Structure formats: structure tokens, C-alpha cells
Amino acid sequence: MRYAIEAEGLVKHYGDTKALDGVDLVVPPGRLLGVLGPNGAGKTTAVRILATLLAPDAGRATVLGFDVRREAHQVRSFIGLTGQYAAVDEMLTGVENLMMIGRLLGMSRAEARARATALLERFALTEAGGRAAKTYSGGMRRRLDLAASLVGRPQVLFLDEPTTGLDPRSRTELWAVVRGLMADGVTVLLTTQYLEEADQLADDIVVFDHGRVIASGTSDQLKATTGAQVLEVRPLSADHLELVAKVVSDVIETAPETVGGVVTAAVHDPSVVPAVVRRLDDLGVVASELTLRKSTLDEVFLALTGHRAEETTADDTKPEEALV
Amino acid sequence: MTAVTTTAPPVAARRVGPGAAGRQTLTLAWRSLVQIKHNPWELLDLSIQPIMFLLLFTYVFGGAISGSTGDYLQFALPGLLVQNALFYTLSTAIGLNTDITKGVFDRLRSLPIARVAPLAGRVLADTFKQVWAFALLVGFGMVLGFRVTTSAAGLLGALALLVVVALAMSWMSVLIGLKASNPEKVQMFSFSVMMPLTFTSSALVPSATFPSWLQAWSDVNPVTHLADAIRGLLIGGEVAGPMLVSLLWSAGFTVVFAPLAIRVFRNHI
Numbered sequence: 001m002r003y004a005i006e007a008e009g010l011v012k013h014y015g016d017t018k019a020l021d022g023v024d025l026v027v028p029p030g031r032l033l034g035v036l037g038p039n040g041a042g043k044t045t046a047v048r049i050l051a052t053l054l055a056p057d058a059g060r061a062t063v064l065g066f067d068v069r070r071e072a073h074q075v076r077s078f079i080g081l082t083g084q085y086a087a088v089d090e091m092l093t094g095v096e097n098l099m100m101i102g103r104l105l106g107m108s109r110a111e112a113r114a115r116a117t118a119l120l121e122r123f124a125l126t127e128a129g130g131r132a133a134k135t136y137s138g139g140m141r142r143r144l145d146l147a148a149s150l151v152g153r154p155q156v157l158f159l160d161e162p163t164t165g166l167d168p169r170s171r172t173e174l175w176a177v178v179r180g181l182m183a184d185g186v187t188v189l190l191t192t193q194y195l196e197e198a199d200q201l202a203d204d205i206v207v208f209d210h211g212r213v214i215a216s217g218t219s220d221q222l223k224a225t226t227g228a229q230v231l232e233v234r235p236l237s238a239d240h241l242e243l244v245a246k247v248v249s250d251v252i253e254t255a256p257e258t259v260g261g262v263v264t265a266a267v268h269d270p271s272v273v274p275a276v277v278r279r280l281d282d283l284g285v286v287a288s289e290l291t292l293r294k295s296t297l298d299e300v301f302l303a304l305t306g307h308r309a310e311e312t313t314a315d316d317t318k319p320e321e322a323l324v
Numbered sequence: 325m326t327a328v329t330t331t332a333p334p335v336a337a338r339r340v341g342p343g344a345a346g347r348q349t350l351t352l353a354w355r356s357l358v359q360i361k362h363n364p365w366e367l368l369d370l371s372i373q374p375i376m377f378l379l380l381f382t383y384v385f386g387g388a389i390s391g392s393t394g395d396y397l398q399f400a401l402p403g404l405l406v407q408n409a410l411f412y413t414l415s416t417a418i419g420l421n422t423d424i425t426k427g428v429f430d431r432l433r434s435l436p437i438a439r440v441a442p443l444a445g446r447v448l449a450d451t452f453k454q455v456w457a458f459a460l461l462v463g464f465g466m467v468l469g470f471r472v473t474t475s476a477a478g479l480l481g482a483l484a485l486l487v488v489v490a491l492a493m494s495w496m497s498v499l500i501g502l503k504a505s506n507p508e509k510v511q512m513f514s515f516s517v518m519m520p521l522t523f524t525s526s527a528l529v530p531s532a533t534f535p536s537w538l539q540a541w542s543d544v545n546p547v548t549h550l551a552d553a554i555r556g557l558l559i560g561g562e563v564a565g566p567m568l569v570s571l572l573w574s575a576g577f578t579v580v581f582a583p584l585a586i587r588v589f590r591n592h593i
Contacts, residue, residue, distance in 0.1 A: 053433055090426070091359035092358060
């Protein structure tokens with residue numbers, strides 16, 4: 001078996017909407033695939049198909065070699081699923097939630113209790129274990145949800161936007177847990193809208209847009225596909241912005257973007273930097289900031305799709321802040 | 325966590341055996357019942373509400389309807405049992421719908437368990453709650469002066485008939501639970517359909533005083549037949565006729581709603 005997860009030509013329609021429009025993806029055993037895309041790109045639909053919850057209209061998929069349609073029961077024996085919203089029974093305590101799953105998986109009462117206790121401890125929920133889950137904070141619920149998906153010791157784990165809506169601290173905690181699972185050799189498919197999350201966790205990334213995979217590769221490969229590097233120049237005086245833009249445009253022969261007092265342009269050849277510096281020097285323009293850096297995944301996404309991955313609620317003049 | 329070194333496809337059972345399916349159903353029924361422990365409102369719904377109806381009807385309307393509260397209690401308790409059982413069938417829909425909207429249903433469906441277990445477990449737990457509410461109402465009614473004038477067999481027969489009807493109705497309940505967009509909609513349905521249905525029957529008052537058009541409706545209203553059957557089983561009167569009609573209605577409900585519910589369940593989400 002070469003791949004833990006393998007999907008070929010997955011198609012799913014909802015009425016006239018094509019949620020998935022021919023998706024191929026593979027995840028080798030023990031790797032983490034990040035599925036990156038905006039809301040409505042088809043990420044959740046793909047996860048639901050791979051986790052046997054939804055039948056595709058066309059295409060096929062296997063998990064650990066088992067067909068998700070014809071051998072759904074076997075697939076279910078090896079997977080764990082954590083959805084977008086914490087799917088825990090709010091009326092039950094943390095212990096009861098986990099014990100219920102253990103019992104459903106055929107464990108004895110004692111085994112189920114031991115497993116629940118161990119998982120609660122691992123997720124720092126021991127103290128809250130006896131309380132109803134409805135009293136938990138968002139982060140605690142998400143951890144309980146993840147714990148619930150691990151009761152059966154899955155070999156393949158689907159994490160559908162596991163950190164959406166979490167505060168930065170809970171998000172970092174959850175990342176640590178995911179890294180721990182990867183160290184155990186679990187294969188993970190993680191969907192996210194957060195470019196940073198994919199960058200942090202994923203071995204490989206596929207980018208979804210409108211139900212299609214529009215790019216795939218490692219984070220570095222993706223960054224390299226779209227102009228590799230980014231030149232940023234911030235003139236000391238805002239009056240010089242236009243002048244700087246013209247200089248950059250002359251040197252790299254494409255129009256740069258001017259946002260928030262910074263002139264930004266994708267650069268394929270690093271040797272343009274000295275040329276820009278010389279020209280600015282000749283014109284007597286002082287730059288308070290001049291950097292050449294790798295493009296971020298956000299820029300990659302923008303270059304690939306023509307729109308940003310995350311909906312920015314703040315004004316669009318500060319796109320970088322959406323990343324943090 | 326165990327380390328994973330998979331080169332060959334792992335081995336797993338192809339399907340769930342009947343024994344395992346039964347255990348999974350019991351586990352999920354247990355889960356529905358344990359919920360009550362942490363949610364006193366459900367206990368209120370299940371226990372206080374029927375008792376409140378019993379007290380209100382007996383002492384507020386009893387004298388006006390039957391001349392004495394004692395006479396009315398004897399007449400109305402069987403009807404209240406019916407009303408309560410019918411209202412409660414929709415709790416299956418509410419519970420199922422809550423599971424779906426909260427994502428618990430997906431979690432259960434992603435586990436290697438019998439497909440039917442989440443439904444069967446819930447219906448089993450709700451049947452248990454039906455029995456509890458029945459015992460509570462009859463017991464409390466007896467404290468207030470209600471007497472079963474037939475026999476223990478009549479009492480058990482009444483319980484059995486209500487459970488059969490409730491099970492038949494739970495197919496509709498499952499369908500509503502799968503289809504409704506949120507639990508509040510189910511509540512509204514329960515109020516706007518069940519309430520008029522029970523009030524325009526012979527469950528709570530003798531239909532003789534209804535205007536003729538309402539009486540005509542009441543005569544075909546399935547709740548009337550069910551109430552008459554339960555009344556017959558508990559305090560005497562005709563049993564066979566209304567019981568047969570009730571069972572036919574139950575069979576009809578099952579024939580119509582079971583395939584629909586199963587189809588939606590299979591295609592759902």
C-alpha cells in the first residue's frame with residue numbers, strides 16, 4: 001500500500017453547485033496533508049467522503065487500501081474524525097463522552113474507563129472530566145472532540161478545520177497535539193483556512209478552490225511556483241511612494257502593488273535588488289525598509305486564485321494582519 | 325498511541341454482527357438516559373409537565389366538565405396518558421435533530437458501529453421514557469383518586485398499546501428529526517400539530533358536546549380511537565373496535581413513514 005489515503009476524480013454536486021469537481025489527492029502513510037482553501041472550496045465535502053459519511057457522485061477513494069464506499073465499515077475501523085464544530089454530547093461529562101465511544105468500539109467498561117482517563121489526562125481535561133461538556137470552553141470542547149476521535153487509536157485522522165474559531169493560545173496547543181500524533185506515525189488529513197496552520201503542520205499541501213485542486217506540493221514548492229520571492233520597499237517619506245513604485249516597475253518590468261505605504265512586487269531574480277537600490281540612491285529617495293523575502297502562502301494563494309484565502313474582516317489595506 | 329507501520333492493508337471485520345449491534349444500541353440508549361442526569365429540564369419535561377397537566381385539567385376543568393373532579397379524573401386520565409405519549413414521541417425527533425445539528429450524529433456515523441444503532445438506541449431510550457411517564461401518571465392519578473376498574477392485564481394492555489403507537493409514530497418523528505433544520509422547528513411542529521389533534525378528540529372531554537362538524541372530525545380523528553381504547557382498557561367500555569382502528573393507524577403510519585425515514589436516513593447528509 002503506497003498511500004494511506006488516495007482519492008481519484010471525486011465529484012459531488014449539491015443541486016447546481018459543484019462542491020467537488022474532480023479532486024485527486026494522495027497522502028503517504030505517516031504524513032500530514034494540509035488541505036488549504038477558503039470557505040466553500042469543498043474541503044469539508046472531501047473529508048466527509050473520505051470519512052464514509054457521504055457518497056461521491058463520481059470518482060473513487062480508498063483509506064488504507066479500503067474503498068470508502070464498498071468497504072466503509074473497514075475504513076471506519078481505522079479512522080478518527082474531528083469536525084468543524086465540536087461533536088461532543090454536551091449533556092454528558094467528558095468521561096462519559098469518551099466512555100461511550102470506547103463502549104461502542106467494543107471495549108469493556110474497565111477498558112473504556114482507562115482509555116477515557118488516559119485521554120483526558122493527555123488533553124489536560126482530567127479536572128473537567130466529571131463535568132458536563134456544555135460547561136466547557138470552546139478550546140476544551142475542541143480538545144475533548146479530538147480526544148473522542150482518538151479513543152479507537154486511529155491510524156488515519158481527519159481534522160476538519162480543527163482550530164477554526166479558537167483563540168491563538170488554544171490553536172497553538174492543538175498544533176502541539178497534532179505534532180504529537182504525527183510523531184506516533186498517524187496519517188493526518190487536515191483542512192484549514194489558515195495559511196499559517198498549513199505552513200506550520202503540513203508535510204504536503206493541496207490548495208482547493210471551487211471544488212478543484214489548483215496547486216499541490218510542499219510549502220516551499222508552492223512558494224517557489226509563484227515568483228519565489230517578494231521585494232518590499234517602504235520609503236521614509238510617503239510622498240516618494242509613487243516614485244518608488246515607478247523605479248521598481250522599471251527594474252522588474254511588472255507593475256508592483258502599493259499597499260499601506262509599502263511597495264511590494266514578486267521577484268524572480270534577486271539581482272534586481274542592487275539595481276533598485278542604485279536607482280533609488282540616484283534619485284535621493286531614502287528607504288526606511290527594503291527587504292527581499294520568500295512569498296507567504298497567502299501571496300501564493302492570491303497568485304493562484306486571484307483572491308485571498310481568508311476573509312478579512314478588517315480593511316483590506318492591511319492584508320498581512322489577516323495572517324497572524 | 326501505538327506506532328503505525330503499515331505496509332500491507334490492515335485486517336478488519338467486514339460488518340457488525342447482531343450481538344455487537346445490540347450492545348451498541350444499548351450503549352446509545354444508556355447515553356440518552358444519562359443525559360437526563362445532567363439536564364434537569366428534560367426530567368421536568370418528562371415528569372413535571374404531565375403531572376401539571378393532570379392537576380390543571382382535573383382541578384380547573386374537572387368540575388365544569390364532569391360535575392366533579394373525581395368523575396373527571398376517572399374520565400380524563402386515560403386521555404392524558406394518550407396526550408402525553410403522543411407529545412413525547414416528538415422528543416425522538418428533537419433528540420435526533422440536536423445530534424445532527426451538533427455534529428454528534430456524524431461522529432457516530434464515522435464509527436465502525438451498526439448503522440441502525442444510533443436510531444435504535446434513541447428509540448429504545450424514548451420507549452423507556454414512555455413507560456416511565458405512563459407509570460408516573462397512573463401512579464400520581466391513583467394518589468388523586470383514579471382507579472383502574474378493569475384488571476392488571478388491562479393496565480398492561482394500555483401500556484403496550486401506547487408503546488406500539490409511539491413506536492409507529494417514531495418513524496414520523498425520525499423523519500422530522502432528519503429533515504428539520506433545527507430543534508426549535510421540531511418543537512413548533514409538536515405544538516401546532518399535536519395540540520389541536522389531541523384537543524379535537526375524545527381524549528380530554530366527551531365529544532358529545534362538540535358542534536356537529538367538529539364531532540364528525542373527532543369521530544375520524546385517530547386520537548379519539550386511541551383514547552377510547554385506552555379508556556376501555558383502564559376503566560371499562562368498548563376495547564376491540566377502537567384498539568383495532570388504533571393498530572391499523574399504527575400500521576399505516578409505519579408503512580408510510582418507515583420507508584421515507586429509511587430513505588432519508590440513507591441519503592442524508
